[in-house]
Amino acid sequence: MTDHKVPPILKxxxxxxxxxxxxxxxxxxxxxxxxxxxxxxxxxGTLFEEKAVSGLDEDVITMSIEAARNALARAGIDPDEIxxxxxxxxxxxxxxxxxxxxxxxxxxxxxxxxAADWEFACKAGTEAIQAAIGFVGSEMARFALAIGMDxxxxxxxxxxxxxxxxxxxxxxxxxxxxxxxxxxxxxxxATDTPDFxxxxxEKYPEHxxxxxxxxxxxxxxxxxxxxxxxxxxxxxxxxxxxxxxxPNSKFPQRVGRTLGFKPEQIETGLLVPxxxxxxxxxxxxxxxxxxxxxxxxxxxxxxxYGSGAGSDAFSLRTTELxxxxxxxxxxxxxxxxxxxxxxxxxxxxxxxxxxxx
Amino acid sequence: xxxxxxxxLKQERYTLMGEICPHCKEKIFPPRDxxxxxxxxxxxxxxxxxxxxxxxxTTVYQAPAGYEENAPYTIALVRLEEGPMLTAQLTDMxxxxxxxxxxxxxxxxxxxxDGERGMLVYGYKFRPQLARAISA
Amino acid sequence: xxxxxxxxxxxxxIIIVGIGMTPVGEHWxxxxxxxxxxxxxxxxxxAAGLKPQAIFVANMLAPYLSGQTQLxxxxxxxxxxxxxxxxxxxxxxxxxxxxxRQAYLALASGLVDTALVVGVEKVTDRSSAELEAxxxxxxDADHEAVHGIxxxxxxxxxxxxxxxxxxxPADALAYFSINAHTNAVTNPNAMYRRAIQIExxxxxxxxxxxxNMFDAAPIADGAAALxxxxxxxxxxxxxxxxxxxxxxxxxxxAVALHDRTDPLExxxxxxxxxxxxxxxxxxxxxxxxxxxxxxxxxxxxxxxxAVGFAERGQGWRLALDGAISRSGRIxxxxxxxxxxxxxxxxxxxxxxxxxxxxxLQGRAGENQIANAKIAMVQCLGGTGATAATHILELVxxx
Numbered sequence: 001m002t003d004h005k006v007p008p009i010l011k012x013x014x015x016x017x018x019x020x021x022x023x024x025x026x027x028x029x030x031x032x033x034x035x036x037x038x039x040x041x042x043x044x045g046t047l048f049e050e051k052a053v054s055g056l057d058e059d060v061i062t063m064s065i066e067a068a069r070n071a072l073a074r075a076g077i078d079p080d081e082i083x084x085x086x087x088x089x090x091x092x093x094x095x096x097x098x099x100x101x102x103x104x105x106x107x108x109x110x111x112x113x114x115a116a117d118w119e120f121a122c123k124a125g126t127e128a129i130q131a132a133i134g135f136v137g138s139e140m141a142r143f144a145l146a147i148g149m150d151x152x153x154x155x156x157x158x159x160x161x162x163x164x165x166x167x168x169x170x171x172x173x174x175x176x177x178x179x180x181x182x183x184x185x186x187x188x189x190a191t192d193t194p195d196f197x198x199x200x201x202e203k204y205p206e207h208x209x210x211x212x213x214x215x216x217x218x219x220x221x222x223x224x225x226x227x228x229x230x231x232x233x234x235x236x237x238x239x240x241x242x243x244x245x246x247p248n249s250k251f252p253q254r255v256g257r258t259l260g261f262k263p264e265q266i267e268t269g270l271l272v273p274x275x276x277x278x279x280x281x282x283x284x285x286x287x288x289x290x291x292x293x294x295x296x297x298x299x300x301x302x303x304x305y306g307s308g309a310g311s312d313a314f315s316l317r318t319t320e321l322x323x324x325x326x327x328x329x330x331x332x333x334x335x336x337x338x339x340x341x342x343x344x345x346x347x348x349x350x351x352x353x354x355x356x357x
Numbered sequence: 358x359x360x361x362x363x364x365x366l367k368q369e370r371y372t373l374m375g376e377i378c379p380h381c382k383e384k385i386f387p388p389r390d391x392x393x394x395x396x397x398x399x400x401x402x403x404x405x406x407x408x409x410x411x412x413x414x415t416t417v418y419q420a421p422a423g424y425e426e427n428a429p430y431t432i433a434l435v436r437l438e439e440g441p442m443l444t445a446q447l448t449d450m451x452x453x454x455x456x457x458x459x460x461x462x463x464x465x466x467x468x469x470x471d472g473e474r475g476m477l478v479y480g481y482k483f484r485p486q487l488a489r490a491i492s493a
Numbered sequence: 494x495x496x497x498x499x500x501x502x503x504x505x506x507i508i509i510v511g512i513g514m515t516p517v518g519e520h521w522x523x524x525x526x527x528x529x530x531x532x533x534x535x536x537x538x539x540a541a542g543l544k545p546q547a548i549f550v551a552n553m554l555a556p557y558l559s560g561q562t563q564l565x566x567x568x569x570x571x572x573x574x575x576x577x578x579x580x581x582x583x584x585x586x587x588x589x590x591x592x593x594r595q596a597y598l599a600l601a602s603g604l605v606d607t608a609l610v611v612g613v614e615k616v617t618d619r620s621s622a623e624l625e626a627x628x629x630x631x632x633d634a635d636h637e638a639v640h641g642i643x644x645x646x647x648x649x650x651x652x653x654x655x656x657x658x659x660x661x662p663a664d665a666l667a668y669f670s671i672n673a674h675t676n677a678v679t680n681p682n683a684m685y686r687r688a689i690q691i692e693x694x695x696x697x698x699x700x701x702x703x704x705n706m707f708d709a710a711p712i713a714d715g716a717a718a719l720x721x722x723x724x725x726x727x728x729x730x731x732x733x734x735x736x737x738x739x740x741x742x743x744x745x746x747a748v749a750l751h752d753r754t755d756p757l758e759x760x761x762x763x764x765x766x767x768x769x770x771x772x773x774x775x776x777x778x779x780x781x782x783x784x785x786x787x788x789x790x791x792x793x794x795x796x797x798x799a800v801g802f803a804e805r806g807q808g809w810r811l812a813l814d815g816a817i818s819r820s821g822r823i824x825x826x827x828x829x830x831x832x833x834x835x836x837x838x839x840x841x842x843x844x845x846x847x848x849x850x851x852x853l854q855g856r857a858g859e860n861q862i863a864n865a866k867i868a869m870v871q872c873l874g875g876t877g878a879t880a881a882t883h884i885l886e887l888v889x890x891x
Contacts, residue, residue: 026449027451028451055448055449056426057427057467058466059477061467065371066465094477102371105367105371105372106372107372108372330487334489337488338487338488339451366635387749393747412756413653413657414650415653415702415703417643417646419622419643420641421622421625421626421628421638422622422623423641427641430641432640432650433650434750434756442752442756443636444637444749445640457654468640469641478639
């Protein structure tokens with residue numbers, strides 16, 4: 001890496017913030033012990049309790065619509081003012097035909113809008129946020145909507161099956177002065193690192209097992225977080241909350257420790273034990289849980305990770321508008337509390353692992 | 358494939374966009390061009406809130422072709438809080454028991470898919486109103 | 494509208510001179526045209542071999558289940574009637590009554606002298622999912638069927654609400670089914686010729702709560718036909734006592750159940766029956782039997798209320814106290830109705846009319862209602878978006 005005279009951070013001309021946010025987590029939960037029961041895995045091998053599973057009539061389109069409606073309810077703006085609807089996911093229902101046009105139509109943002117689907121493994125949603133910051137920060141648009149949502153795939157019997165969950169969040173980016181949290185700055189770090197991938201037309205992803213750790217997740221998140229904090233003269237103690245991409249409980253806790261964060265800074269946004277790894281939704285739904293309880297003036301560090309590989313880091317500061325706005329839509333914990341446990345057979349049916357033809 | 362047919366109806370299907378009669382103020386869903394209450398021309402758009410209650414319901418076990426994969430499913434007549442009634446599936450019931458009068462809210466869900474290769478049809482369904490788990 | 498209907502009374506009588514019915518059931522060996530032929534042949538033979546000038550076919554499902562439109566032309570040709578006017582009428586479960594009304598209008602206009610009304614349905618060639626999908630076309634495709642509704646589900650929704658509003662015992666509708674099964678025992682054309690008891694009903698498996706197996710009519714193959722002529726003033730030429738169409742009315746309303754102001758009020762049933770009573774100058778007490786729509790038991794209760802044989806919410810009591818039995822105040826489903834004779838979709842109305850004709854002609858055998866002179870016959874389409882109501886009357890001195 002070269003030393004930059006100008007820090008390589010992404011800073012728009014106009015200050016941008018989150019005007020509205022919305023989570024979505026489906027109702028059904030598959031306990032890890034159910035997966036272990038089927039595959040006869042040794043006890044204690046899992047570090048989480050259960051994962052969220054979408055219902056038979058749900059997919060990234062329907063889940064994004066609900067999260068987007070929640071974001072709009074908090075923002076209280078006219079959807080006609082939205083100039084971009086972007087959905088990042090690994091599980092778009094169509095290979096060709098955007099998720100985003102359906103979402104845009106459903107929230108009333110059509111037709112004067114950009115609409116596109118984003119793909120970068122588990123960081124597709126934060127990529128969309130960065131692009132939205134650019135849209136708003138350049139004054140090309142007053143509002144842009146970025147969503148990270150997944151109904152994550154994991155091959156039956158694979159360790160991923162314990163964690164691959166469903167959920168995500170939507171963020172409406174707009175001018176900082178009417179935001180519930182301002183984006184202080186952001187940064188993106190990307191390299192070609194093939195730790196996890198899914199070829200076109202394949203149902204389940206392949207992963208590099210231990211290769212997904214040090215050179216992939218840890219390297220990218222650490223670099224992204226450190227570069228950003230350095231550039232803005234921040235240190236871990238300046239943040240009340242930090243949210244990392246969470247493929248399991250261990251990785252985000254370890255990367256947090258490495259960077260110098262304390263467990264209580266990570267706690268609120270660490271949802272993986274309860275909902276699983278929601279891929280493109282993972283870090284973003286962790287952030288909604290933080291925004292649901294944060295005090296005005298709190299600083300939050302968000303760092304995503306997408307295999308392939310890259311990390312997007314954001315430094316946020318909440319505003320006085322947050323406490324009132326967050327009551328305009330369901331909290332992340334409301335969705336987590338809405339819980340119906342299912343067994344492996346029901347899960348297999350819901351996730352299309354039982355074929356009827 | 359009936360892409361154009363579903364496409365024409367997307368606004369009412371996705372968002373519960375109906376109409377309000379400019380003459381007698383009757384709120385109309387599904388939208389139609391004559392007010393069923395006063396018979397006058399009615400084309401002014403009206404956005405329904407999506408809140409309503411169950412008028413009556415049942416469960417479909419023997420599903421029609423195209424719906425077998427979701428069976429059994431609960432289907433209801435829902436009385437919207439603005440007045441009109443509609444037919445829709447109830448979803449996300451979990452272990453909850455449906456009752457006549459139960460408050461429900463609209464969600465956009467997958468109604469059906471035209472086979473493995475066909476288009477996905479999205480539209481309104483209703484679910485129990487989401488409870489707030491932590492106090493505001 | 495009423496004045497217009499009254500004017501028609503001045504026209505010549507339209508007489509049903511022959512009927513034909515196939516047994517209702519699973520006719521694996523017969524196609525739709527063969528089924529219809531059986532009924533046509535029987536009706537023509539019953540009408541002393543007369544030849545029709547026009548054929549009005551009642552059918553709902555042939556386009557979906559047999560891939561056949563122009564069904565009337567096909568049936569006319571297959572029945573050796575090539576060259577006659579042939580038209581198919583569709584109004585879901587009301588098709589039979591609607592076809593009779595069209596034949597009645599044609600005969601009454603003077604443009605046609607003899608006509609056949611043929612109801613036919615062939616449902617067993619397709620899977621039950623395909624059949625459900627075809628049946629659900631009776632609902633509003635864009636606003637009901639797209640949500641996966643079925644005719645059974647709609648009946649169940651109505652029945653649940655009916656029970657809820659009227660605070661009645663859960664098995665109160667059982668007696669409609671029990672009555673139908675009792676009457677079917679002696680009907681050679683019936684699908685289920687077995688009497689049932691209340692225990693059978695209360696132990697029946699659920700189809701769509703609260704509709705159980707005995708609330709739902711079985712749908713099966715069948716065909717029925719009526720031979721009609723305009724009265725030419727020579728009654729001695731006719732083989733059977735003359736049964737005239739004393740009144741005919743058809744009414745429509747919103748197809749979607751949710752579009753009705755009150756889903757439990759069968760508007761079309763009420764309005765069409767009111768019109769027929771006015772046309773015929775009759776009162777409820779004059780009706781000796783009422784062949785009604787009983788595809789699901791709740792419709793029997795709702796029809797009795799809509800037509801005025803019972804107060805709102807009290808129709809079920811007529812079943813409970815036996816008023817609907819063959820010796821009761823207002824007998825219904827005298828040959829078993831759709832419930833036990835079997836439901837034949839668009840052909841059902843023609844069965845109802847043929848059975849009522851047998852009653853008035855005194856040819857109902859063990860199913861005979863004593864001194865039956867006047868019958869009301871009503872068919873409903875879907876959840877009642879269409880109703881066709883007729884009053885048949887035995888002509889004095891015939």
